[in-house]
Amino acid sequence: MTSSNERRPLAARRVPLARRASVMWRVSLVWRVSLVWRAFRLQTVLSRRSPSHALILLVAPMQTTSLLALTLHAHRPDAVASAVIAPGLIGLWVSSLDYAGRVVPEDQWAGRFTPMVAAPVPLALVVVGRVAAVVLVGVLAFAESWLVAALGFGRVLTVRSPGVFVLAIAATCLASVGTAMLLAGVISLSRARDVLQNSLSYPFYMLGGVVFPLTVLPSWVRPLSHLVFLSWSARLLRDAVHGTAHGGPLALALAAILALGAAALAGGMWLTRRLVDAARRDGTVGYA
Amino acid sequence: MEAAVAASALRRTYERRRKDTVVALDDLTLTIDRNEIHGLLGPNGAGKTTLVKILSTVLLPTSGTARVLGHDVVAETGAVRSLVGLVLGGDRGLYDRLTARRNLLFWGALYKLDARTVRLRADALLERVGLADRADDPVERFSRGMRQRLHLARGLLHEPRVLFLDEPTSGLDPVAATAFRRLVLDLRDEGRTFLLATHDMDEATALCDRVSLIDRGRLLLTDDTANMGRILGDRECVDFTHDDTAPEPTARAGSLAEALALLPEVTDVERLGDRWRVHTTDRAGSRRVLAWLIERDVLTARHARPTLEEVYLRTVGDRGLRV
Numbered sequence A: 001m002t003s004s005n006e007r008r009p010l011a012a013r014r015v016p017l018a019r020r021a022s023v024m025w026r027v028s029l030v031w032r033v034s035l036v037w038r039a040f041r042l043q044t045v046l047s048r049r050s051p052s053h054a055l056i057l058l059v060a061p062m063q064t065t066s067l068l069a070l071t072l073h074a075h076r077p078d079a080v081a082s083a084v085i086a087p088g089l090i091g092l093w094v095s096s097l098d099y100a101g102r103v104v105p106e107d108q109w110a111g112r113f114t115p116m117v118a119a120p121v122p123l124a125l126v127v128v129g130r131v132a133a134v135v136l137v138g139v140l141a142f143a144e145s146w147l148v149a150a151l152g153f154g155r156v157l158t159v160r161s162p163g164v165f166v167l168a169i170a171a172t173c174l175a176s177v178g179t180a181m182l183l184a185g186v187i188s189l190s191r192a193r194d195v196l197q198n199s200l201s202y203p204f205y206m207l208g209g210v211v212f213p214l215t216v217l218p219s220w221v222r223p224l225s226h227l228v229f230l231s232w233s234a235r236l237l238r239d240a241v242h243g244t245a246h247g248g249p250l251a252l253a254l255a256a257i258l259a260l261g262a263a264a265l266a267g268g269m270w271l272t273r274r275l276v277d278a279a280r281r282d283g284t285v286g287y288a
Numbered sequence B: 001m002e003a004a005v006a007a008s009a010l011r012r013t014y015e016r017r018r019k020d021t022v023v024a025l026d027d028l029t030l031t032i033d034r035n036e037i038h039g040l041l042g043p044n045g046a047g048k049t050t051l052v053k054i055l056s057t058v059l060l061p062t063s064g065t066a067r068v069l070g071h072d073v074v075a076e077t078g079a080v081r082s083l084v085g086l087v088l089g090g091d092r093g094l095y096d097r098l099t100a101r102r103n104l105l106f107w108g109a110l111y112k113l114d115a116r117t118v119r120l121r122a123d124a125l126l127e128r129v130g131l132a133d134r135a136d137d138p139v140e141r142f143s144r145g146m147r148q149r150l151h152l153a154r155g156l157l158h159e160p161r162v163l164f165l166d167e168p169t170s171g172l173d174p175v176a177a178t179a180f181r182r183l184v185l186d187l188r189d190e191g192r193t194f195l196l197a198t199h200d201m202d203e204a205t206a207l208c209d210r211v212s213l214i215d216r217g218r219l220l221l222t223d224d225t226a227n228m229g230r231i232l233g234d235r236e237c238v239d240f241t242h243d244d245t246a247p248e249p250t251a252r253a254g255s256l257a258e259a260l261a262l263l264p265e266v267t268d269v270e271r272l273g274d275r276w277r278v279h280t281t282d283r284a285g286s287r288r289v290l291a292w293l294i295e296r297d298v299l300t301a302r303h304a305r306p307t308l309e310e311v312y313l314r315t316v317g318d319r320g321l322r323v
Helices: A017-048 A051-073 A077-109 A113-117 A123-153 A162-189 A193-199 A202-207 A229-242 A247-282 B048-055 B077-083 B100-109 B115-128 B144-156 B174-189 B201-207 B225-232 B249-261 B283-295 B308-316
Strands: B005-017 B020-032 B037-041 B063-068 B084-088 B162-166 B193-198 B210-215 B218-224 B236-240 B266-272 B275-280 B301-304
Touching (some): A017 A051, A077 A193, A113 A247, A123 A162, A162 A229, B020 B210, B020 B218, B037 B048, B037 B201, B048 B162, B048 B193, B115 B144, B144 B162, B144 B174, B174 B201, B210 B225, B210 B308, B225 B308, B236 B283, B249 B266, B249 B275, B249 B283
Parallel strands (some): B037 B193, B037 B210
Antiparallel strands (some): B005 B020, B210 B218
């Protein structure tokens, strides 16, 4: 017996275009996520075998010690939260700038860039996975800083809004990954990589209000700080510690952190694609 | 059937300084059949690597077209990348602190292979290239030959139908190079096509079905490897070396060469390193020269035809260390 489906013309039996597109999109999404995850795991293993990637974890306790010593010496218990949070944010920034910025140049020096460009996947996805792993090492600096304050100085930092604090840390990590991606693109395209890496720390610590409140900066500088996710993160983390983050300002801060991170991620992916296109055009794929 | 590789009027230039253009490939046209091992010979800076890079999509041509298995290398980059494997020679290009297996697992992800497939293929390829016992050792402990084999394994992970090998056996010891060549021949038997850029004439002679000579970006000639000697004409030659046990062997060989040059069937006598080549008028002349040499106690003599190396040297020219 012939089924009605078999009697139908071939074109009519085809899977609808929209459904096929949906299946292809899902397949495409699955391998993209899988690629990012495998790049993340690669970097995790590489970082475990490169002790220099954990240098920030040696530096963070010393930063906490210095900042807390200054705070306590000045009899400013209100600034303890800033002294404990700052090394964590600095850890994230150093990871983004120093280590994530090296991901692509290291592949170029080691001759791995050419086979990567020859592969049929966007290099940007590999870089995202790798910078995410590098940046997340910096998150551990928050925990270290808290422990140094508690065990070294007997100052247990109590977080009055733990839910907000976790949300703020998560948003800050995502924004750090996006920013690290942007920095990786900028540094890879730049001819002055070392100069950039050495000079981009303090401007962002200042504009991010990481070490001191933004109110001490000249008024004309302050609008610039709104473009730096660290400024929103620092304020939100301090507010979470003091229990003063609520409603509209909380939502605005979270949205600003995520939006700035997303914009940086998009910019970083665009720059990485541009890096590959320029290298193919100029014949510099094999250059270190 | 569509050729494995078809390059037409392919040109690549670099701007070195203002109004100073370097031509790396100069309107090169080349076709490589499917299931062929094609050798690309030329001196340093001839354009071999430039061609390999364009065909593997890591470099854009300035003009002209190139297709791999029917796909344009500029317009259909993704399709070409899935079909070709790029194997670069040298010590670099791998994650030295990772094991061989972990390297392959990562590179497999770049070819959209799922974790299970890439694990199975990595194990099979490590076995095939003789690295199964060292699969869990960091690559930084590998010799150059082992790294080369790992490069080949990486190039084969996604089962490409066309492989571009750039100096794959440079620096390998003879045993490793022979094993590497045997592997290439096995892979060809599985239906793969190879473009082999090399300086090694013995390698090209042993492996390639056809070879192309390029210099200064221009294709000088393409022919079957077996026919290459004919490029220099159907010349008859006899090669001999001096007898090392004789007193003053070099001087004796020199005087033999002078005497040979006076024979009517000899057109020329030239020194090629530690041997001498006698060019004769015809096959009968070669026979007479061989007999003449044997009568004079020269026991290392043979009938010869121009080798690929001679064709290369005469076509490209002896330019010493200049590029």
